[in-house]
Amino acid sequence: MDSIMSKLRNLDAYPKINEDFYSRTLSGGVITLASSVVMILLFISELRLYLHASTETKLIVDTSRGETLRINFDITFPALPCSMLSLDAMDISGEQHLDVRHDIIKKRLDTQGNVIGTRQDGIGAPKIENPLQKHGGRLEHNETYCGSCYGAEESDEECCNSCEDVREAYRKKGWAVSNPDLIDQCKREGFLERIKEEDGEGCNIYGFLEVNKVAGNFHFAPGKSFQQSGVHVHDLLAFQKDSFNLSHHINRLAFGDYFPGVVNPLDRAHWTQKTPSGMYQYFIKVVPTVYSDLRGHTIQTNQFSVTEHFKTGDVGRFQSLPGVFFFYDLSPIKVTFTEEPVSFLHFLTNVCAIVGGVFTVSGILDSFIYHGQRAIKKKMELGKFN
Secondary structure (H helix, E strand, O other), X not given: OHHHHHHHHOOOOOOOEOHHHHOOOHHHHHHHXXXXXXHHHHHHHHHHHHHOOEEEEEEEEOOOOOOEEEEEEEEEEOOOOOOOEEEEEEEOOOOEEOOOOOOXXXXXXXXXXXXXXXXXXXXXXXXXXXXEOOOOOEOOOOOOOOOOOOOOOOOOOOOOOOHHHHHHHHHXXXXXXXXXXXXXXXXXXXXXXXXXXXXXXXEEEEEEEEEEOOOEEEEEEEOEEEEXXXXXXXXXXXXXXOOOOOOEEEEEEEEOOOOOOOOOOOOOEEEOOOOOOEEEEEEEEEEEEEEEOOXXXXXXXXXXXXXXXEEEOOHHHOOOOOEEEEEEEEOOEEEEEEEEOOOHHHHHHHHHHHHHHHHHHHHHHHHHHHHHHHHHHHHHHHHHXX
């Protein structure tokens, strides 16, 4: 034990006046050791800051024009089948993308959230050998099939050879398909049977949208959308349902590419519907963002903030369309993040400040302890002498 004390005493880096010049104490050795540890820890922290670039943030007016906005999404609807779910996008410039299918992938989910084998739309009940022709009769031998659009065709040459073709023709006309069983193509393909078969299933839809860089909205809703008297509505009668469960889980939602430090507030957001039907709305403020790293690589992307609102609706009267709506607007201010290297001179100055500061504070602490111990020792000796 004495040898350990002696070795620790020899570490004292603070010589004392007179005998203090050469006197080494146990407390001085402890303080020296502690201050050395503190200096090493502070040096490592400073070295880490030096090796990692600092980020400078600036706010500027966004003067960009004619750009597009990329919206990446991955959303799960645990109680809404894929056959019902559609995606629309529109903006204040008047551009509309109805029933978007390009760059979009849907996965059917069972009640446990497991992925069911996918199948192409339009495949249902087996086709009969002689489907109903446009002229009203059945398909004869060596005759090319041309199904009726039931009054929705835009020209005499137009044919609707599937249930989806008929529904699309109706959408363009602004009509709703009230009873699919009255349409030969839908009855032949088992449209209603497929809807009933998928009842209770969920859907995971993911992909991206490329829209104009202006305010707008995109929404997920049941049914095929169309314009009726200038109003955006969805064909819900074809599903013969009174309510739709729009509970959803947002796995990911981003306006643009990822960059270091970005936080997307709707990632892993979850909402459960407790009323028969309604419209869930997200109001999003998109902030254009530019991130430049040390190598000069620039990422043009966006950040956003969001508020939420739920509006109950009466499906039968179409007072509010059941669906999940994302209304977005763009901020006129752009944020720029620029990575900048820390200079070696700045690093060296900080290291010198750390060493000098720790050494000075340790010296003051050691002096206080040493002189305090001496004063106590002298008082004890005087007390014994008297």
